Amino acid sequence: MSGAAGGPAGAAAERPLPAAGRKEDARFIRGRGRFLDDITLPGMLHGAILRSPLAHARIASVDTAAARAHPMVEAVITGDMLAERGLAWMPTLSADTQAVLATDKVRFQGQEVAFVVARDRYAARDALELISVEYEPLPPVTDARRALDPDAPVIRDDQPGRADNRVFDWSAGDLAATEAAFAAADVVVTQEMHYPRSHPAPLETCGAIADADPVTGRLTLWSTTQAPHAHRTLYAMITGLPEHKIRVISPDIGGGFGNKVPVYPGYLCAIAGSMLTRRPVKWTEDRSENLMSTTFARDYHMRGQIAADADGTILAVRASVLADHGAFNGAAQPSKYPAGFFHVLTGSYDLRAAYCQVTGVYTNKAPGGVAYSCSFRVTEAVYLIERLVDLLARELGADPAELRMRNLLRPEQFPYRSATGLRYDSGDYPRALRKAMQIAGYAELRAEQARRRERGELMGIGVSCFTEAVGAGPRKHMDILGLGMADGADLRVHPTGTATLSVSCQTQGQGHETTFAQIVAAELGLSPDDVDVVHGDTDRTPFGLGTYGSRSTAVSGAAAAVAARRVRERARLVAAAMLEVDPEDLEWADGAWRVRGDPEQARRIAEIAMAAHSGLELPDGVEGHLDASAVYDPPDLTFPFGAYICVTDVDPGTGEVRVRRFVAVDDCGVRINPAIVEGQIHRGLADGIGIALMQAIAFDADGNCLSGSFMDYLLPTSVECPSPELGMTVTPSPHHPLGAKGIGESATVGAPAAVVNSVMDALAPLGVRHADMPLTPAAVWRAIKGCPIRPGPIGG
C-alpha cells in the first residue's frame, strides 16, 4: 500500500497506556531480560577474533599450528580457509565489500585476521596469543585530507583497476543558482569544521550465536542486529544457503543507536565456526573490539558557506565535504544517497538556493560511516547550518535567536520543497522557537550573560533549530542492496479478542512492545494489555528493513495502524451480519461498530472475533477470521523538528564546560507514548553533550586507535548531564496514518550544535569564533589561548 490510509484521522485519539507501564520493564527490572550473551545452547563453543595490530600491512603468513594444538581449541579459521569457500569477503550494506578475515592485507587496526573456536571463552582468548602472523607494514592513510594525494597508498587494491582512495562523489542542489545567490549577497561567512569520528558505544557490545544444523541444513543465528530481515537476506547472498533455511533472531538488545545495523565479520565467523565444528558457536566482542572495529559515525571534514543580505535575510548555503569512510564503506544507507540526507543542509530556513558536494574517501581506519542516531547524515548537516547561522549572527551583530526567527520557514509554506529537493511535510518552526525561548527565559538569560561578562565570567547561550528527514522510504527512491525501504506488519486477532502483532522492526530499548500495542489497541478498541508484539525473529515476523533512521513508528508504526484498520473494516462486515444491518449503517465509535442512530446496538472486537470464528454465516469479504497484513511503503520522508537552547558556563582558567541548562522543544508529530518520547529526547540530549564535549575516536599518525576503551572514549555520566527542560508542539505529519514523524534521533541531531553554539557564545568576548568538537577542557583552553586548531592527530 502507499499513502495515508485513513489519513491522520484519529491522530488526537487517546491511546491508553498498558496497566503496568511499559510492557518490557517487568523482565528487565528483575534481571530477566534475555540478551545475546545470556543465551547458552547445548554443546555451545566460544569464538574469539585475532585482530590486526597494524593499520596497513601486507600479510606474509599466518601460522595457526600452536593454536590448533591447544587442548581446548576445536578449530582455527583463517582468511584463506574462508576464501576456499568463497566467504573471505562479504558485501556491505553500501554495496562495497569488506573482508571477513583478511587474506591479502590488513587495512585498519583491529581488522579481523583469524577466528578461534574453543570450549570456553577464556581458552579462545588464550589461543589467540598462539597464532603467529607475519606482517609487512605499509604506509597508512590516517588523514582523510591526504587520502586523495597522488602519492597516497592505495588502500583498496583488492578492487581491480583501482588507483586512488575515492569512494564516491555526490552532489545535490543547484550550483549555478547557488553561485548567483552568493554573488549577489552582501555578507558571506565561511567556516571549516570537522565533525569528529564518534562511536555509538551501546552498553551491550555486538555478538552472535550461530547454530548450523548439519541434518536439516538450517542455520539459526541469534545476533545483536537492528535489522534481522536485511541481515538474513545478506547471509543468504554470502553463504549461498537458501533464505528459507536461515532464521535470524534478535533477542533483547542492549542499545543499538546504529551500531547494530551493519553485518560484522564476527557474525560470519560464528556461522563459519558452527558449520565447521557442527556445533553452536557464540562470539561476543569485548569493549575495545567494539570501539575499534565496529561502525563509527560522522568523521566529516566540512567547508560551509552562508550568504545573506545586510538586513539578515539568509539567501543560500553551500558546503563541500570530505567524508572519511574508513577502510571499507560499511555505511548502511539508501543506495542512491551515499551521503545520506546531508542535503537537508538548508535546515529550518527559507533559502533561495543551496548546493552541497560530498567526496567519500577510504582511510586506514575502522569501516563505517553512518551510525549513531544520525538520521542518515542529517546530524552533520544540522550542525553545519546551525553553526553557520550562528557565525552569520556574529558577523551581522545580530542576536542568534532573532536571526533564526527572521529566516525560519513559516507554517503556511508547508508542504515545502527545499532548495535541494526535499519535500518537508509539515511544521510550525517559529512556534517551537518561541516556546523554547519562553521556557528558557531568553531575554533574562541574555541580561544575566551581560552582567556576568562584566565580571569576566564566561556564560554561553546556544540556540539550535533543527529539521530532520526520517522514516526512510518510499521504496522506489530508497533501497539497501536493492531491498526497498518498506516494512510489514501482520495482525492476528484471536477468537477471544486478544491480538498478536508481528512487526519487522526491532527494538533496542525504544519500547516497541508497548508503543505498537498501543497503536493496535487504539485502532481496535482493545486494551494494550490484550495486544502482544512479536519482533526480532525472521521466522515469526513479516519482511522489513528494520529499525534505524527513526523508522520504527514512522514506517512500522504506520504498517501496524494500516493492518489494524484492515481488521476493523473486516470486523465491520461481520458486525453487520451479526446485527443484520447493512455495513454502511454502522459507524466506528467508542471502540465498537455501532448502528448509526442507535449506538446501543453495537459489537466490540472481542464479540466480532468470536463470531468470525464461529458458525455464523460470514458475509462476502470475510473468509473466517479477522487477521490482516500490511506493508507500509512511506509516501515520503517525515520531518520532525525542534528548537533547543543550551546554557553553559566555561571556566576561563581550565576550559571546563558545564552545561547548566538544556531547553528542548521537540515536534515529532503525534506522540503515541509521551513518556517514551520524552525518554528518547533525554537520551539524545545526553548524546549531544557527549559528542560536543568529550566523545571522539582519535588516531595517531600510524593509525593506532587512541580511543579503544571507556577510559579513553569518554561517555557522559549522570554528573555531566543536566536535568532537561522539555517542551513540545504537535504538528501532525499529513501523510502518516497516525500523524507521527519519529523521535529516536532528534535530540542527538539537534543537541551538538546547541552545545557548541553555547560554548562559542561563552567564548565570544575572547574573540573565539570556532573550535571543533569535542570541546574538551584542553580544546577550550587552546581556543581561549588563540589556538583553536589542535596540533596532532585528527579528532584527538
Place this chain on the structure above:
Amino acid sequence: MRVTVTVNGAERTAEVEPRLLLIHLLRDHLGLTGSHWGCDTSNCGACVVLLDGKPVKSCTVLAAMADGHRVRTVEDLERDGRLDPVQEGFARCHGLQCGFCTPGMMLTASWLLDHDPDPSPAAIREALSGQVCRCTGYENIVRAVRWAAARRGAGPR
C-alpha cells in the same frame, strides 16, 4: 580452585580457574545472567553487584576474591513476589529503556537508599556517576530513585 560464595543468601561452591572474574562466575557458572558485562575497565558499571553490601564492579573482582563473602545480585531484589521500591521506581518513572545498565543502577541505588534514605537529585547523580546509561540521559533514573526513596519513607504497604 574451589570458591564458596554466599550468593543471594544461598551458599554456592564452584571449581574455577584462579583468573575467573566474578561476573563470569555469576553468569557462566551460576546462571545468574541478570548482571551484565559492559566494558572490562570498571567504567560502565553494567556489572555492579553488592559484595558484602557494597556496590562493586564484578568485571574487575576475581571470583577468588569473593570466596567466603556475600554477593547480592539483581535477581534478589524482588522478595516473596514483592518488588523492591527501587525496581518499582525504575518501572514507574521510565528509568530504563534497553535494560542493560538497569540491574547495576538499581543495586547502587538500593545501597544509596540504605545509607541516605532521602537523597537529593545531586546526591543520586553523584552516587551513580561511576556507571553509564546510554539510553535515559539519567534524568528518569534520578526520578526513579527519588520515587523509591519516597516509597521507602512511606513504609511497607
